[in-house]
Amino acid sequence: MNRPVPDPDIALEAHQLCKAYGRGRRRFVAVREVSLTIRAGQVLAFLGPNGAGKTTTIKMIGGLIRPDRGWVKLAGLDPHRQPMALRQVGAVLEGNRNLYWRLTPPENLEYFGALRQVPRRLARQRGQVLLEQFGLLEKQRTPVQKLSRGMQQKLAIAVALVHQPKLLLLDEPTLGLDVEASETVKALVRDIAASGCAILLTTHQLAVAEALSDRVAIIRQGQIVAEQPTQALIQQFSDSAYQIRFAGLLSDGQRDAIAALGATVTENRIRYAGSPTSLYTLLSLLKPLPLLEVSQHRADLTDVFLQLVRQPSPPEPSTPTPKPDD
Amino acid sequence: MINLLMGEFKRTWIQFLRYPAEVIGGVIIITSVFYGLFISAQYMAGPAIAFGDRLDAIVVGYVLWTLVIFIVNDVATNLQLEAQTGTLEQVFLSPFGASRVFLARAIASLGLRLTLILTILLIIMGITGSRIQFPLALVLPLVTLLLAAYGLAFVMGACALIFKRVQQVLGIFQFALLFLLAAPTEDWRGPARAFANGLPMIPSTGLLRDLMARGAGLDWGQMGVAIANGLLYFALGMVVFGWAERQAKRRGTLGGY
Ligand SMILES: Nc1ncnc2c1ncn2[C@@H]1O[C@H](COP(=O)(O)OP(=O)(O)O)[C@@H](O)[C@H]1O
Numbered sequence A: 001m002n003r004p005v006p007d008p009d010i011a012l013e014a015h016q017l018c019k020a021y022g023r024g025r026r027r028f029v030a031v032r033e034v035s036l037t038i039r040a041g042q043v044l045a046f047l048g049p050n051g052a053g054k055t056t057t058i059k060m061i062g063g064l065i066r067p068d069r070g071w072v073k074l075a076g077l078d079p080h081r082q083p084m085a086l087r088q089v090g091a092v093l094e095g096n097r098n099l100y101w102r103l104t105p106p107e108n109l110e111y112f113g114a115l116r117q118v119p120r121r122l123a124r125q126r127g128q129v130l131l132e133q134f135g136l137l138e139k140q141r142t143p144v145q146k147l148s149r150g151m152q153q154k155l156a157i158a159v160a161l162v163h164q165p166k167l168l169l170l171d172e173p174t175l176g177l178d179v180e181a182s183e184t185v186k187a188l189v190r191d192i193a194a195s196g197c198a199i200l201l202t203t204h205q206l207a208v209a210e211a212l213s214d215r216v217a218i219i220r221q222g223q224i225v226a227e228q229p230t231q232a233l234i235q236q237f238s239d240s241a242y243q244i245r246f247a248g249l250l251s252d253g254q255r256d257a258i259a260a261l262g263a264t265v266t267e268n269r270i271r272y273a274g275s276p277t278s279l280y281t282l283l284s285l286l287k288p289l290p291l292l293e294v295s296q297h298r299a300d301l302t303d304v305f306l307q308l309v310r311q312p313s314p315p316e317p318s319t320p321t322p323k324p325d326d
Numbered sequence B: 001m002i003n004l005l006m007g008e009f010k011r012t013w014i015q016f017l018r019y020p021a022e023v024i025g026g027v028i029i030i031t032s033v034f035y036g037l038f039i040s041a042q043y044m045a046g047p048a049i050a051f052g053d054r055l056d057a058i059v060v061g062y063v064l065w066t067l068v069i070f071i072v073n074d075v076a077t078n079l080q081l082e083a084q085t086g087t088l089e090q091v092f093l094s095p096f097g098a099s100r101v102f103l104a105r106a107i108a109s110l111g112l113r114l115t116l117i118l119t120i121l122l123i124i125m126g127i128t129g130s131r132i133q134f135p136l137a138l139v140l141p142l143v144t145l146l147l148a149a150y151g152l153a154f155v156m157g158a159c160a161l162i163f164k165r166v167q168q169v170l171g172i173f174q175f176a177l178l179f180l181l182a183a184p185t186e187d188w189r190g191p192a193r194a195f196a197n198g199l200p201m202i203p204s205t206g207l208l209r210d211l212m213a214r215g216a217g218l219d220w221g222q223m224g225v226a227i228a229n230g231l232l233y234f235a236l237g238m239v240v241f242g243w244a245e246r247q248a249k250r251r252g253t254l255g256g257y
């Protein structure tokens, strides 16, 4: 736990976080032994069905919910013991406005700067830069209340960055946004990561996650069921099998020969997981039937997610249930 | 910390000014109350709070009474408002820690309110030609009174964190405060007096009454008691609030789940 020198490149390290709500019969384990690591400039998409424990985990990382067991390090500091750790984190929380409704965008930026120990002048300067970067300069004098939902969300992200944190927590940042606003938020997330900030992002829009993330962690019933680089995970679930669609009827001889190659036939489709060269052998066996389609299966994050989340439920851990540690 | 305080002043001020209808409403209420006080001062047999029957005493007593109520409710009201508007968790993300942020806020909103009240008072005094005296010796017991009041404010804030809905509690508390502040405890003797010295704000209000209504000098022994009382309740408030914060973080109810 007391590692000698924290790696400056690691923005977040969460180790075996556990959280149960309620007591006695109403006790409910929301998060079990979740560990996450994010490096500077990385985007980790944290995915899972509703109620899987994403928000709980995010709030434990931000010091807003105390874990029963496990620990969090933000750039080497524990937010539950060292308040200074909070200088390293910015958060846009789910279902919250995260902004002062009566203040204008620059006023919000300046106030939140003060709240996070940024000197006033610096907060104002950074505020201007952020407003420009986020395309909010024309709305300088409009109270947040009168901004569109998309602009409010952009501003909430800008405000979470005014103290230049090493880690940004985004819980459902594109929820309730129209397509265009979602796209802008996506582009911003990419820019923020490129500037070296680590990002932990939850979303139900798997296309957004696939486009943005370097890594994916999938959580289900409080447990991480997969954690890998995004492309590797998708690759793993893409079985690279060929699918062939044809017209007409196969003779029994053709059927046997195809089966002998290890392919499976269902009506007018063949699934074949062999090498690209032996594919030609198979295709020649189909002569002279007309071919309608030859394609290779490639999964996307949605396929991966659905497969992982629909698996039969993991066994209850046999370890004793966690108790609060103090 | 100064930076935070400035930030809070600015935020409070802007939020206050941006909606003129509320400002005007507030100013009208305060002005009419004071105007009523000034007009009826000579007919009054003595205000509820029994600071004496001189105009100074009535006005100062009234101002104090409203300020104390305002302060005691301030942290809890602020917490509930922020929970509704969805900014509360952002406050708890501050490296300053929630107690310091809420203290800065309470000071800022008190500053705003005081400015408003004093401005209106000055205007009314200009119109009516009435004068009130504010003896400087009042400052010390005032500070200890405010300390204890802020302590209670944090206790109420702790209730708001744990129980979420505290409107009724605040209302009942207001009555308790009225009795507490009006009881002439400085006349009590023996164990009753010792007991009164342990109640929040009582030593300070007793001193204020002595100074204002009875024209007595500052009793330094009693002042020491008032200082101890103020510090004690302030510390108590901070401790209880810190405890409530930890409870809420344990239950995961900070944002108002
Ligand atoms: N403060 C709380 N008290 C009791 N149960 C809670 C609390 N917060 C969340 N839960 C429950 O814990 C589970 C996980 O919630 P959450 O972390 O919000 O999931 P997600 O963000 O993945 O949808 C849910 O079943 C939710 O009902």
Ligand SMILES: [Mg+2]
Residues within 6 Å of the ligand: A054, A055, A056, A094, A171
């Ligand atoms: Mg959630």
